[in-house]
Amino acid sequence: MTLEKAKERVDILSTKLHDLNKRYYVDGVQDISDQEFDLMMHELQELEVEFPTLLKTTSPTQRVGGEPTKNFKTVAHESPMLSLSNTYNKEDLIEFNDRILKDLNTQVDYVCELKYDGVAISLIYEHGALIQAVTRGDGIQGDDVTVNARTIRSLPLQLVGDYPERFEVRGEVFMSKQSFEENNKRIELENIDRIANNKKAQILLANPRNACAGALKQQDPKKVAERKLDVYIYGIVGQVETITTHFDGLNRLKEWGFNLPNTFEKVTSIDEVWTFIEKWGKNRHDLPLETDGVVIKVDSEEFHKKLGATAKSPRWAIAYKYKAEAAKTLLKSVTYQVGRTGAITPVANLEAVQLAGTTVRRASLHNANEIARLDLHINDKVYVEKGGEIIPKITGVDVSDREKDAQPLEFITNCPACNSVLERQEGEAQHYCLNITSCPPQVKGRIQHFVARKAMNIDSIGGETIDQLIEKGLIANVADFYDLTAEALSDKMERFKDKSIENLLNGVIASKNIPYERVLFALGIRHVGSTIAEKLSEVFKNIDALLSATEEQIAEVYEVGGQIAKSIINFKEAPENLFLIDRLKAAGLQFEVVEKETVGTLEDKLFVCTGTFEIFSRNEMHDLIKEHGGKVRTSISAKIDYLVAGEKAGSKLKKAEKLGVTVLTEEEFKNLIEG
Structure with missing residues (x-):
């Protein structure tokens, strides 16, 4: 078959298969048998193999084409995807x-x-x-x-x-x-x-x-x-x-x-x-x-x-x-889950009940306060709703249907995973297991957090790999990643071939270039999310400065406050955490800010950006502010030097005008940067 004839046939098959696909999946009409459809698809695939130049990304054969991807590229929306009131x-x-x-x-x-x-x-x-x-x-x-x-x-x-x-x-x-x-x-x-x-x-x-x-x-x-x-x-x-x-x-x-x-x-x-x-x-x-x-x-x-x-x-x-649907069912028991920070979350196990089109068997009870508020007893008949039609929650108890000798539900005193005594800090609703070194769910949870995309981004290490690494005694904490060798992995890891070993070790090596603020987030300090880690790194330029700061000094950092400051103090007071940081330092991780050369135009000026923009995306604007020596903030106060207001700027613009904050258009911001 000539290329010209092949192209003609490929076009006919592609058009026909696209049409049949729409008729079946959109219109609900099946015009031909599955076998006839498959034969046409097979013919198209063979032609595309024989004439590779005829293969297009829009071909019906490409619906399940492509190799697995390890990372999804982040893309800025051309127009923001707003939520609805x-x-x-x-x-x-x-x-x-x-x-x-x-x-x-x-x-x-x-x-x-x-x-x-x-x-x-x-x-x-x-x-x-x-x-x-x-x-x-x-x-x-x-x-x-x-x-x-x-x-x-x-x-x-x-x-x-x-x-x-x-x-x-x-x-x-x-x-x-x-x-x-x-x-x-x-x-x-x-x-x-x-x-x-x-x-x-x-x-x-x-x-x-x-x-x-x-x-x-x-x-x-x-x-x-x-x-x-x-x-x-x-x-x-x-x-x-x-x-x-x-x-x-x-x-x-x-x-x-x-x-x-x-x-x-x-x-x-x-x-x-x-x-x-x-x-x-x-x-x-x-x-x-x-x-x-x-x-x-x-x-x-x-x-x-x-x-x-x-x-x-x-x-x-x-x-x-629509109002969330409710159903009544039996509370059979309560189990307790342990998070990576040691937080204990009670989960109600329910007699299966149909709710908003799905079968509900479990519902979160959040913490001891919620159990007390509901006055739960074992074998209670409880009302269950789906919050936002997604997450089941218990909203009440049918007390009239309660057994006379029913026993109140009491929150556990020991960790369900390692049996350590639970503690509850003043002002917190959550109970915690403080056995951070050997409580299995905490160990795995912290490791998963450490390798995650927004932290160290070691994408070759998934949940099953972590399980096997722990089970084989190759890692007990995140610092152990940096002691792994190809020989040890080859000897002990099952179904782990040379390419998997190479990818894992390359990912570990590459993580040594992750910047300080993300390493700080990766440590998994309670309440320190990625944004807070970035704020802390602006003030405490290296880990030693942060660990030597007082609770008051940490609390004064923009958007940090007392609870996070107390959590950081608790973290540094645990010797095992300091030992872990010393090992990670020795492995070559970034524990201080690498100062980028800045133009200095904005000289520590504080900026808030709001609204939608045409010249820059929001992230590009934030990067430009930092590159030129400025700092990005998220809320308006009298300390803010500039508000960059795009189209549809709302309450932040009104507050800035009221406080006398200088307001810039996107064009004026561009001129300021280039100025």
Whole structure:
């Protein structure tokens, strides 16, 4: 076959397979048998192997293509993924409508859409082809999961019709109820031995939303494909010249090949909005996926621009959340989990009950205070709700159904993992196990924290590897990573080949270049998150300066305060922690700030950035401030020198103006940097 003939056949097969795929996964219509479909796919694959130049990223064969990825690249959103303001009652909806009418001085149409319980995603198409898929992340930036998104059968890789040359859409990736059940059945069959040992609850997927989020972050796209995720698209970002209303935009998206539910409606009043809410409040559990509310949007795109947005939410949309469903069930027992910091979390084991479309068997009880507040007794009949339709929680007890001789539930006094006596510090709700050196869940938890992406980023070391390293006696704490040798790993580690050993050791070596603030975070000091670690490193330029500081000096650091200061003092008073730091120093980790050469234009000036920007992303702006000698802060006070205010700046701008803080536009900030 000539290249020209092969190209012609590849184009025919690709078009046909894309169409069949959409018909089956979006429209629910099966036009040919599975065998016929597979034969066409096989023919296309063979042609792409024989003529490699004909293989495109949009080919139907690439749905599960690609190698596993070790890291997801962080990508800044071209436009922030704002969250919606929530309401739980009709009165707030009426207020929302009154504000809209007052601001616009005219009647408006609304579009009502169901609010689905999944993972928000941003998708960019160029020339009709999917080129990028990014998770919501923190709203400013997210993870590039394009290779995984391609495995979602209802997501078009190539659009049809008269679509824009380049545009962005947003939607919700989800796992249907059917897929959730099928996944758990498959997992159960694959893990029959472990389930026989009473570990079923630890192995099965907990709920569709969490399962979807976990699947989307799998490193191997083939495993993502196994989870059978789905996606609904709910809007176009920015304006398309020929689309003037949100409702028209949704219908155009369907024409281009996107998967949209058939539940959205255009209405002309807030009363009709409420009718839509009541209708789906009764019918939503008949849907193939979980939904926890309704999103109400002003229809006119022109009105979107006029109404604008706050720093966090668009002013032209609001989400109505349905009241969490409740069910009554039996409290069978309480087990206690040990976190990496030694914090003890009680977990209620319940008689299985159906709640918001999933089976609930466990619920967090948080701490001893919550157990006392609920006045829990063994074998109580308790009321369970799903907070935000995701996390089960016990909200009350049916005292009238309590047995007369029922015994009050008493919080444990000893660690369930190592039997050490628990302690509870003054002013804290949590009980802690202080056996940090040999309490197994703490040892593993601290090691997992240390190697995590935001800490030392040793991505070749996962949970199973850590388990085996501990079990074989190769590590007992994080400093032991830096004593590992290829010989020891080869001798003792099972199913660990040369490439795995090389990756692990290279990851350990590379971690020696991680900057001080991340090493400080990696130490796992209670209450010291990544942001606090960065603030501490600005003041205490090396670990010795921090460890020699008084509690008062630490507490004075911006955004730190007394509780964190006390935690750091407690950390340094434990000899084993100081010994660990000495070993990590000897291994060559970065325990002091490496001062970058700065231009010095901003001379220790304090900056807050708010709103949305066009020239720089928020992270780029923060980096420029630091590179030029300034410091970034997150809240407005009289000490702040400059507020850089982009579009849709909200309360921070008002407070800055009230306090007399100098306000800069993005252009003025650029001139200041370049000046």
